[in-house]
Amino acid sequence: MGAAACGSESIVRKPFGKTPEGQAVELYCLTNRNGMQASIMTYGGIVVSLTAPDRDGRYADVVLGFDRLEDYLAGHPYFGALIGRYGNRIAKGRFTLDGTPYTLAVNDGENHLHGGIRGFDKAVWQARGAIEKTGLEVALAYASADGEEGYPGNLAVKVVYTLTDSNELKIEYSATTDKPTPVNLTNHSYFNLAGQDSGDILGHELAIAADRFTPVDKGLIPSGELRPVAGTPFDFRQPTAIGARIEQADEQLQFGGGYDHNFVLNRRQEGALELAASVYEPKSGRLMEVFTTEPGIQFYSGNFLDGTNVGKGGKVYNRRNGLCLETQHFPDSPNKPAFPAVILRPGREYSTTTVYRFSAQ
Numbered sequence: 001m002g003a004a005a006c007g008s009e010s011i012v013r014k015p016f017g018k019t020p021e022g023q024a025v026e027l028y029c030l031t032n033r034n035g036m037q038a039s040i041m042t043y044g045g046i047v048v049s050l051t052a053p054d055r056d057g058r059y060a061d062v063v064l065g066f067d068r069l070e071d072y073l074a075g076h077p078y079f080g081a082l083i084g085r086y087g088n089r090i091a092k093g094r095f096t097l098d099g100t101p102y103t104l105a106v107n108d109g110e111n112h113l114h115g116g117i118r119g120f121d122k123a124v125w126q127a128r129g130a131i132e133k134t135g136l137e138v139a140l141a142y143a144s145a146d147g148e149e150g151y152p153g154n155l156a157v158k159v160v161y162t163l164t165d166s167n168e169l170k171i172e173y174s175a176t177t178d179k180p181t182p183v184n185l186t187n188h189s190y191f192n193l194a195g196q197d198s199g200d201i202l203g204h205e206l207a208i209a210a211d212r213f214t215p216v217d218k219g220l221i222p223s224g225e226l227r228p229v230a231g232t233p234f235d236f237r238q239p240t241a242i243g244a245r246i247e248q249a250d251e252q253l254q255f256g257g258g259y260d261h262n263f264v265l266n267r268r269q270e271g272a273l274e275l276a277a278s279v280y281e282p283k284s285g286r287l288m289e290v291f292t293t294e295p296g297i298q299f300y301s302g303n304f305l306d307g308t309n310v311g312k313g314g315k316v317y318n319r320r321n322g323l324c325l326e327t328q329h330f331p332d333s334p335n336k337p338a339f340p341a342v343i344l345r346p347g348r349e350y351s352t353t354t355v356y357r358f359s360a361q
């Protein structure tokens, strides 16, 4: 039985196996009034499945992943996972904060990626499901210890997923700390709006509300420049097929093996929930709109997928079979004083919101 088969109740909680350390993992299956379903597990806070209607009202699972916990435990490229303590890269796993140098776990060449060797994507989160006026909610909590993966401070993290009757998956992230620390939380879902088993995403039409992006070096660390997208393959200000320019001779596309870049979102009001990106899949008519309070979004075109992951229903995920739109602060911000600040201090609360809204045209 696939993970998306959840039953008819609004919130169903079921056992989803055990970690090698013997920790029980649960799967929360949410079904809204329209029949849209989201299933989220306590291991990694992973969105295991998410259905969305096409223009004829037919639901399909639009996120990559696996049917069984074992496949997630065996290793995977962050399918559906919560990412922390710091999403994306920190150069050489090093930064200095209030004059003190810190060294983080290095897990991506010479750099630190997505929180390190055992990031929040591999933690078992405490969970509570509830039916609220705003929708069906799964509240997840995780206590990240002082020194975990090299980060300073005990960080209390909370992530609330809400499935609304407007076919939105809302993700609210919050955190507090007892020592200053960088924090940058996101979700790493891989979307394929034709359905998770439908091949590449090159025909998806993407729009990103960004006049600028952050170019990177070979190791995908931003140079610090905020470069205009105008006249480059990074101009998604009008909806454009992802495949239209991905093979162009362009140094930035070469470094990423395709798109793997942070976009600087145009903001009307800093910290407000605004439309950041939209993706339209012409065959099914499915549309996904991404709203966020964050200043940036990482558009990753699934370049590292290489057929080694056998996903739901036995589907082999090949190169560019899914795309990620990871709302975030800019990569390597702890080493880039000109980028928006990412340091959380005791007495302050980290709080961000991202909404993925699904419809069809």
Ligand code: GLA
Binding pocket: 077, 078, 088, 113, 220, 260, 298, 300, 304, 324, 326
């Ligand atoms: C992010 C990174 C990519 C890659 C994926 C996971 O999107 O920017 O380079 O590491 O995560 O495979």
